Amino acid sequence: MALKDNTEIDKDKIPVHVAVIMDGNGRWAKRKGKERVVGHQHGVKAVREVTEAAAELGVKYLTLFAFSTENWQRPSDEVNALMSLLVTTLNAEISTLMENNIKLRTIGNLDIMPAQVRKNLMKTIDRTAENKGMTLILALSYSARWEIAKAAREMARDATEGKLNVDSIDELLFSEYLQTKDIPDPDILIRTSGEYRISNFLLWQIAYTELYFTKKLWPDIRKKDLVKAIIDYQRRERRFGRISEQTKMNVDR
Numbered sequence: 001m002a003l004k005d006n007t008e009i010d011k012d013k014i015p016v017h018v019a020v021i022m023d024g025n026g027r028w029a030k031r032k033g034k035e036r037v038v039g040h041q042h043g044v045k046a047v048r049e050v051t052e053a054a055a056e057l058g059v060k061y062l063t064l065f066a067f068s069t070e071n072w073q074r075p076s077d078e079v080n081a082l083m084s085l086l087v088t089t090l091n092a093e094i095s096t097l098m099e100n101n102i103k104l105r106t107i108g109n110l111d112i113m114p115a116q117v118r119k120n121l122m123k124t125i126d127r128t129a130e131n132k133g134m135t136l137i138l139a140l141s142y143s144a145r146w147e148i149a150k151a152a153r154e155m156a157r158d159a160t161e162g163k164l165n166v167d168s169i170d171e172l173l174f175s176e177y178l179q180t181k182d183i184p185d186p187d188i189l190i191r192t193s194g195e196y197r198i199s200n201f202l203l204w205q206i207a208y209t210e211l212y213f214t215k216k217l218w219p220d221i222r223k224k225d226l227v228k229a230i231i232d233y234q235r236r237e238r239r240f241g242r243i244s245e246q247t248k249m250n251v252d253r
């Protein structure tokens, strides 16, 4: 389905990277008197809508926070249901990914994901590897503090082995040790469900990201909601620590 509500969008100012904290599945289900897992099932439609809309608009990277390190502490029934849903969705949506020229990749600790999930992820990553449109990044078993601690550990190891000069460590080099090393920082971070938190997501990468919050619960999110968020983003002035006059002169970041 093509986008209809995007007349107000400035096609020259599409964010390169959109990151999303998909929140509110459990509350959506509870409000309807259903099990939490029903909220996750309906969340898949919102994943498809937002992914398709982002690809149609020309977004280059879309990162979805699908499962956090902390989510492992949820009741095992819910964790298992989420893992199965992931496998089912990967298999069902591979054609959507191919039709929309989308490449799949992941960030997070895949080593602790169930073997079946890993296998299906690898299969989908392989099948979509040559797609040149948008990159869809699923954050799975991900937390920013885990990522940063891992980077520090790997840097320390490289330094001990003489592969890294400690004095050469700066922001750029640190970024090279993060999971997102070849991905530009998000331009906009969207969180649904009316919570105003970052919840351990991309802490390093969002230093200058525009934050957008909506009260809508994730399963209710549709293409037009992404369009709305992007229009809001396009009205903002991004100064990256400079003053307004400098940004208007188009000074490089």
Ligand code: FPP
Pocket (backbone or CB within 6 Å): 022, 023, 024, 025, 026, 027, 028, 040, 041, 043, 044, 047, 064, 065, 066, 067, 068, 071, 085, 086, 089, 090, 138, 193, 218
């Ligand atoms: C947050 O809602 C959502 C999640 C922890 C999981 C997100 C998963 C999906 C949208 C479905 C599958 C995803 C993919 C990529 C196929 P919550 O459970 O924390 O909601 P609550 O705050 O209302 O309890």
